[in-house]
Amino acid sequence: MGRRTPPVRLIQAVDRVRAALAGLHRSTAPGNVALLELATGAWTxxxxxxxxxxxIADQLATGPRRAADVAAxxxxxxxxxxxxxxxxxxxxxxxxRRDGRFALTAVGHALRSDSDGSLRDMVLFLGHPRHWEHWGALLHSVQTGEPxxxxxxxxxxxxxxxxxxxxxxxxNNAMTAASGLANDVALQAxxxxxCRLVVDVGGGHGAVLSTILRGAPDARGVLFDLPKVVEGAGPLLADAGxxxxTALEGGSFLESVPAGGDLYVMKNIIHDWDDEHALTILRNVRTGIAExxxxxxxxxxxxERASSFIGHMLDLEMLVMLHGRERTRAQYADLLSRAGFRLIRVLPTVSPMSVIEAVAV
Structure with a gap:
């Protein structure tokens, strides 16, 4: 068991304080110094x-060590x-430490391959030479609007x-790591x-669906994704009990989705697509969903206003990599309305993720 998750309001208050302190640092440092710190983010x-x-972090998992020992x-x-x-x-x-040895901080522990909530695989994606090349061509995306x-x-x-x-x-390993970061805290909200029948659209190997079903012992689930994806879902679903x-169905959500569910779930699907394709996906769900x-x-x-929220940077990742985008509450409400849904509420969580709830109309 991990540590108890703090209340959402407390996390949001801490985030506001952190943003204010960062803003204070930038406003009190000379502009060129603050800019240099920002511009060297790629080095980090x-x-x-x-x-x-x-x-490196795995070598420090058991305690502080000297750099020479780690290098060996x-x-x-x-x-x-x-x-x-x-x-x-x-x-x-x-x-x-004063004796020269290095030790992990909380950030460093997240770099371990075996730590709870590890983001090592996400770091391996973000710094990968191929991904590095994509961001090296950000100018092209900004000038043309194309990935x-x-x-x-x-x-x-x-x-x-x-x-x-x-x-x-x-x-794929990075996406699994990202799911681990958000699944539990988002779904706790x-x-x-x-629920009777939960349909996870674009659900990968079922990390989200298994979390839901563990909390809804009377519900059944349908895991829907491309055939080659759901074929590999068995071990995760079995480990989750x-x-x-859970029924496995293969197909494309751009064509149709399984019908009859009273709850449809999509995690990080809509942000991958432009409005036209997002509407196609949502309308396919509207066709299949129970009344x-x-x-x-x-x-x-x-x-609605720009802030220090990490979602603004992920929005550029969607621009560089795909034809997708991050959206505001108003933009989601508009998309959902055009697809035959009404947005009910947006539930914040202690992670950067929110739970957007809508009903069929």
């Missing part, structure tokens, strides 16, 4: 990527590893993954006890 990504690739364990240059670990310390991932990944690869990003198994594995209550049915979207919801 690569520092964390190399640390994740070498398994990972097969890297001792001086360079020492310099890398100093840089990690400057970014808050490590701390250096840099599509320009560089000559095909849509999801099609490219089919041609590059190594990068596809990195991407909603009561699933009265919900395989006997008393509800729809839950698990997405980052942008504030």
């Amino acid at each position: 990504t690569q520092v964390l990527y190399v640390a994740a690739k070498l398994g 364990a990972v097969g890297a240059d001792p001086d360079a590893v020492h310099r890398l670990m100093r840089a990690m310390t400057s970014r808050g991932a490590l701390r250096q 840099a990944a599509e320009m560089l690869r000559g095909m849509p990003a999801f099609d490219y993954l089919d041609t590059d198994p190594e990068f596809a594995a990195v991407f 909603y009561d699933f006890s009265g 919900v395989a006997h209550r 008393d049915g509800r729809l839950l979207l698990l997405e980052m919801v942008l504030p």
Whole structure:
């Protein structure tokens, strides 16, 4: 069992304080100094990527160690590893003791491969050379409004993954890591006890659906995704103890979705698509949903005014990689209305994710 999750309002208050302190730092530092700190953010990504690739955090899992010992364990240059670990310390991932040994901080523990809530696989994606190339062409996306990944690869990003198994594995592992970050806390915000048939649209291997079904012991589930995806869902569903209550269906949500569910769930699906395709997906759900049915979207919801919210950066990731975007509450309400739904509420969580609830009309 992990630590008890603090209340949402407390987390939001802490986030506001952190944003205010960051703003105070930027406003009191000379402008060129603050700008330099921002502009070297790409260096930080690569520092964390190399640390994740070498398994630096795993070497510190049992306690503080000297950089030379870590370097010997990972097969890297001792001086360079020492310099890398100093840089990690400057970014808050490590701390250096008076005796010279380095220890993990809470941030550093999240870089371990075996820690609860590990984001090592996400870091390995964000710093991967292929992903690095995509962001290196952000100028193209801003000038044209088109995905840099599509320009560089000559095909849509999801099609490219089919041609590059190594990068596809990195991407899929990153998405699983991201799900682990948000699933439990997002789904804690909603009561699933009265559900009868839950349809997880684009549900991957069933991480979200299994979490829901564990909290709704009388419900059945349908896991819907591309055939090649749902074929690999068995082990996760079995480990969660919900395989006997889950039907697997393969298909494309751009064509149709399984019918008859009283609750449809989509996590990080709509943000992958432009409005035209998002409407197609939502209308397909509206066609299949029971008349008393509800729809839950698990997405980052942008504030109406720009802020320090990480969703603004993810919005650019959608621009660089896909034809998608992050949206505000008003934009989701408009999409849902045009698809035959009414937005009921947006539930914030302690993660950056929100739970958007809508009903069929």
